[in-house]
Amino acid sequence: MKTNKIASILLSLTGAWGLFSCEKEITLDLNSVNAKYVIEGEITPNQKATVRVIKTVDFTEPNDFPLVKGANVSLSDGSGNTEKLVETGEGVYQSQKIVGFEGKTYSLTVMAEGNTFTAQTTMPTNVKLTGIKVQKSSFSPPGSTAENYIIYPQFIDPAAFGNSYRFIQTRNEEKYKSIIVANDNIGNGLPNSRPILSPDFEIVLGDNVTLEMHCIDKPIYDYFFSLNSVQGNGPGGGTIPTNPVTNIKGGALGYFSAHTQQKISIEVK
Amino acid sequence: MAKLKFIVFCVLMSSFRLLAQEKFTISGTLRDKASGEELIGATVVVKEIPNTGKAANEYGFYSITLPKGSYTLKGTYIGYEEMTKTVNLDKNLKIDWELESGKMLQEVVVKTTKEDDNITKTSMGTEKLDIKEIAKLPVIFGEKDVLKTIQLLPGVKSAGEGNSGFFVRGGAADQNLILLDEAPVYNASHLLGFFSTFNSDAIKDATIIKGNSPANYGGRLSSVLDVRMREGNDKVFQTSGGIGVISSRLAIEGPIQNEKSSFMISGRRTYADMFLKASPDFSDTQLYFYDLNAKANYRINENNRVYVSGYFGRDRLGFGDALGIDWGNKTGTLRWNSIINSKWFSNTSLIYSDYSYEFKVSGGDNSFVNQSKIRDWNLKQEFQYFPSPKNSWRFGFNTIHHTITPGSLINETNANENDIKEDRKALENAVYVQNTYSVSSNFSMDYGLRLSSWSILGRTTYNIYDRDVKTDSVVLGEGAFGKTYFNVEPRLAFNFILNEKSSLKAGYARNTQNLHLLSNSTSSNPTDQWIGSSYNIKPGISDQISLGYFRNFAQNNYEFSAETYYKALQNQVDYKNGADVQTAPDVESELLYGKGRAYGLELLLKKKSGKFTGWVSYTLSKTERLIDGINEGNWYSARQDRTHDLAIVGMYQLSPRWSLSGNFIYYTGDAVTFPSGKYEVAGNTAFYYTERNASRMPNYHRLDLSATYEKPRKGRYQTSWNFSLYNAYGRQNAYTISFEDDENDPSRTRAVQTSLFRWVPSVTYNFKF
Structure with a gap:
């Protein structure tokens, strides 16, 4: 068997890759329960x-x-x-x-x-949001624009451990739907170095970006963190879904949050 | 008084005479004639004394002690031609056997031995896979894979579509002890589970024991999968390999000194990424794995032999330099076999095993890395003693030093010392003794005891939690011993031979496990972390009772078995709801504990010889967990709970050149959690869940077909083509079902099913010279 023949067989089979995954809407017989x-x-x-x-x-x-x-x-x-x-x-x-x-x-x-x-x-003591830094992203997953930007909230985490934050990012009046939370488990007491990654919400040159930062308490961090992680359905199934960890007692869903609020807008240029 | 003395004297004399009835031992090794490979489990049978068959141990050694006399011995092994030798036993004899592989491809199917091992042996829940036997089964992308073949056996469930992960009798994926030449393999999967780390070119055989393992194995709750690498041909040089759709393989083996020492090196590399590079969207994508197996052995003299073997494998998945993950195992085994005398055998092994992953994300100036590692040094000593054909002993010890680097997310460019988690060390020890004894011609037993311990070693701080509230902490200095857990693990198995064709077996085994894999995902991830027993995490304990009926038909051509089991699990560990698995300063604050139970019925009907071979396996089972803090403290179906599981496997030798095979798989849906309602929160649609795992995935079924063509041999050259079609009728089986807002109509939500792998054709070209 000549190698070029083998190579041609292999190449013809690569077309099969496209068939490997397919999606379709299905109807499931889901439980009906009393409203919460x-x-x-x-x-x-x-x-x-x-x-x-x-x-x-x-x-x-x-x-x-x-x-x-x-x-x-x-x-x-x-x-x-x-x-x-x-x-x-x-x-x-x-x-x-x-x-x-x-x-x-x-x-x-x-x-x-x-x-x-x-x-x-x-309501936690406010941590000052001093600005936002914009940087060209080196992250370009398949399908993304080559020139996209990521933003870094600029603030210094206080020395005491236990600060939590929530961010809301808006691009030209359009709100980024994903929940973004952070705490100081990583980088306690240091200037923030973590960007807001929004691969499905690309920021390009000329965009008007607004970042809202909330200082939240731990139960609210846990709520949003779990809301994010337990509702996700990544490839292979993701996390076993449950209801997020709420600070409401008595059997209701949702949350009650006292938080500070700061907003900064910039144009990406 | 004198009379009494005389009687005592007579009794003593008679017993002395009885002892003095001269006995001699026949011992030696069983090997393959062509390659010199030891044949694990090949049997030497004494024709004159039924049920005295002695199976060779894992190094091909056997020993039989018999009274002086003339005997006819038969050396047998599945797929090999039977050999007969007559001996006049008046001194200890060393008899080595070189059996010839059955020439399956000739017009006449060679009469290979039809064993009745399954009737006569005490072992239960045990299946041995011969790599040659499974080579022709259809597999996805044409990659022969021992981990996928064992999933076709009863009681072993696949972790999902095309996945090499498996669950045994309700156990979780981390409850399988996967050994490669005795070294534990911590993550036996490549490419997110679609392939296993076992390159079939390098493997001699694999045995799976579903919970009733003898006392020489320990450390995991559900099963042992003992995989042995080939030694390499010690007579002639050989090159073999294959070119497939996904990967290519190459193996070289041969003698270093003829019949004294040999080596084997086998490598494999996938090239999926090369295809991806052809598309501009994926030009930056990296997606590959490779692995390398190597082994060498040296016969110091007739009775002593050393082996060195190793495995190295790595996966890489990434997009440019922005996002990358790589993971892999390294193992190394140094072994010394010694035949002390005709009745005593010793094996000493020094083993290294290592699994690590690294996950890296960079954006702009900063890059974050999350890495974790588990590293073991392991010393094993075992003695085997064969006092009589009815009786054999194994005893020894095992000591393992573990070092676990817990996963921590670190900013590489601007590292904060506090973010780095300290290594955790532990010492795991065990001593064991196991006896196999034939009480009578129709009753035998296999019993043993394993004493195991786990000691936490410094230097680390351990926190103690009550739920997630820290109540105390223990600071251990370098080398200091912290908490030690001791466990006693009895292992019992009985075999009642009802008649020549059937037997009844019963067993009980306790297993313990001190290394736990934390996973909050519904499938296994390379970034799942191993954690040792600590002040909060207690050793997992499983108690399994099983009962089996074994029956052979048509001169042992057909084997049937029915086994039932009940298993109770203690100290099971799970993440709490919404656990922070990446950045929590101490992952132990995110854990919950509970227990589990599993029971089931397993049926297997096998046709072992003839042109048509194969099996039908069926499992009916239930697996549940009860964890304080999950599902409001009620029992719930475990993620691996699957009620019905059926596999039909067939292989047909159409002509000397062509062989066909197929398998059909059907199982009912796994337990999953689907939403019961929905609501809006923080501007998004959220789902409301009631009970854990109360719903079911759709039923799964699939047919795979394969054909193998072996070209007529030209001199040394042997080539073959394997064509296979995975999921032949293109069933869209649900891989995941996700719930989301309908993009086209925001006023509604929809359930979306993702399916993988419809009609995957593949072709593999194999060669050997």
Whole structure:
């Protein structure tokens, strides 16, 4: 057998590579369960607290989540102030007097249709976001543009261990949907050196990029970290899915977060 | 009084006479005539005394002690021609056998021995694979793979489509002790599991023991897969190899000094990346693996022989210099076999084993690296003693020094010392004794005891947790001993031979495991970490009872077996929900503990000789876990729980040149977790999950076909072509099912099934000269 003959056979077979993987939508007989409450609450510096209460729907239904109206939502700030939140929109409740302060611990109680849910969160001391650095990316996975950029949030992690951050990246008014969180398990007390990797959200020359940084407490870090890791479905199956680790007690999904908020925008040039 | 003394004297004398009835020992080795390779498990049978067959040990050595007399001995081995020798036993004899491989390709199928080993031997849940036997089975990309063939046996389940990972009797993938020339292989897979580290050119045979292993094995809960490399032909030089779709192989072997020493080197390299380079999208992509097996042996004299063997393999996957991951194993074994005398055999092994991975991401100025390593030094000493044909002993010790570098994510350009995790060291010791004894012609037993220990060694700090709250810590100085765990592991097996054709076997075994593989993924990843027992992690314990019925039909042409088992597992380790496996300062804070249970029925019907050979295997099983903190503390189906699993394997010798083979696989879906509902949070759709693993993947089935053409031999040249078609009817089996927003219609979500490998044709050209 001559080698060129073998080579030609091999080459003709390489066309088979394209057949190796295929995707199709399927219909599964998924369990239908009683709807669960989902609470999403936030309080930021000098801003009123906002709490949204919705319910889950079955997988096969449209993404139309029932808003929970007429709930009894109350908030206390750990300094003796407690108030009942006002329903300002359907399923959306807002505080009237209590606003966020760094270092304060807030307690939330939601009573809806005979169920009671509680949550606590502490607003961490702010870590100053001093700027954002843009750099040409050397990361070019198949299908990406050769010239794409990544951004580095500029801040110095405090010496004390236990800081957590969440980032929200926007490109020309379009929000990057992936959840980005970080903590100081790596690089405690050092200037940040970790970029925001967004391979499926390319940044190119001329883009207007906004970065929002939240300083969050550990339970909220755990919530977003687990929301990210347990919902992913990578090749080979990814992590065994579960519900994220929530700080809400009483059996509701979601989170209640007191966090600081900073925003910086730049144009990539 | 004098009378009594006389009686005692007579009794003593008679027993002395009994002892003095002269006995002699026949011992030697069994080898392949053409290559000089030892034949592991080949048998020497004494015709005059039924059931005295003695199987050669793992180095081809046998020993039989018989009363003085004339005997007819038969040397037999599957696929080899039987040999007969008559001896007049009036002194100790050394008889070596050189058996000739059956000429399967001639017009007349050679009458090879039909063994009834499965009836007469006590061992249960044990299957031996001869590499030559499995060479013609269809496999994906034409890569012969012992790990994929064992998945066709009952009680052994594949970890997924095209995957070399396997689960035995409800055990997790890390509960299999995979040995290559006695060295543990910590990650036996290449290319994310699609290929195994075992290059079949370099391998002589493989034995899998499903939990009832004798006391000389230990350290894993579910199974032992003992793979032995070939020694290399000690008579003539030989080159063999193959060119396939995915990889090419080349092996060279031959004598260093004729019939005194020999060597074998075998290498393999894939070239998938070369095809990828042809596409501009993938020009930066690296995707390959290679491995190298080498072995040499030297006969110091008639009774002493040394072997040195090693394996080195590495995988590389990357995109330019921005993202890369590489991983691999290294093993080395230095062995000294000694035939002390005709009844005593000794083996001493010094073994090195190493597995490491490195994951690197760089973006701009910074690059991050996550690396982890496990490294062992291992000393084994074993003595084998053959006092009589009915009785044989094995005893010895094993001591292993482990060093584990836990995975830590480090910024290479701007490293922070605190990010680097300290090495963890441990000493694992075991002493064991095992006896095989034929009580009578229809009852034999195999029993043993293994005492094992695991000691944590300094220098490291160990934290103690109550759930994930740190309650205490222990600081160990360099070389200081921390906690030591001791375990007693009894191993029992009984064989009741009902008649010539059938037997009933029962067994109980306890196994323990001190090295745990942490994985939070539904499939195995090269970055899964090994962690040793510590203050929080207790040694895993499994207790298995099994019962089997074995029956042969048609002059041992057909073998049937039915085995059932129940296994209880203690101290199982899992990640808690949402565990941070990459950056947590101490991974032990992310763990949960629990127990497991597994039970099942395994049926196997095998046709061993004739033009048509093959088997049908079926498994019915259940595997569950109970872990405090998962599924609200209720029992749930383990990820490897699969109710029905069927494999049909057939090989047909169509003509001297052509042989055909096929296999059909059917199994019901694995346990998985699918969402029960959905909601919106942080602007994204999220899924709501209720019970762990309460759903099932769709059922899986597939047919593979293969044809092998062997060209007529030209002088030294032997060539063959193998054509195979994987998934012949192109079934779209679900590899993963994911849930996502519908890109075309944001108001709804959809379930998407990804399938791999429909109709994968391949061709392999093999040569030998």
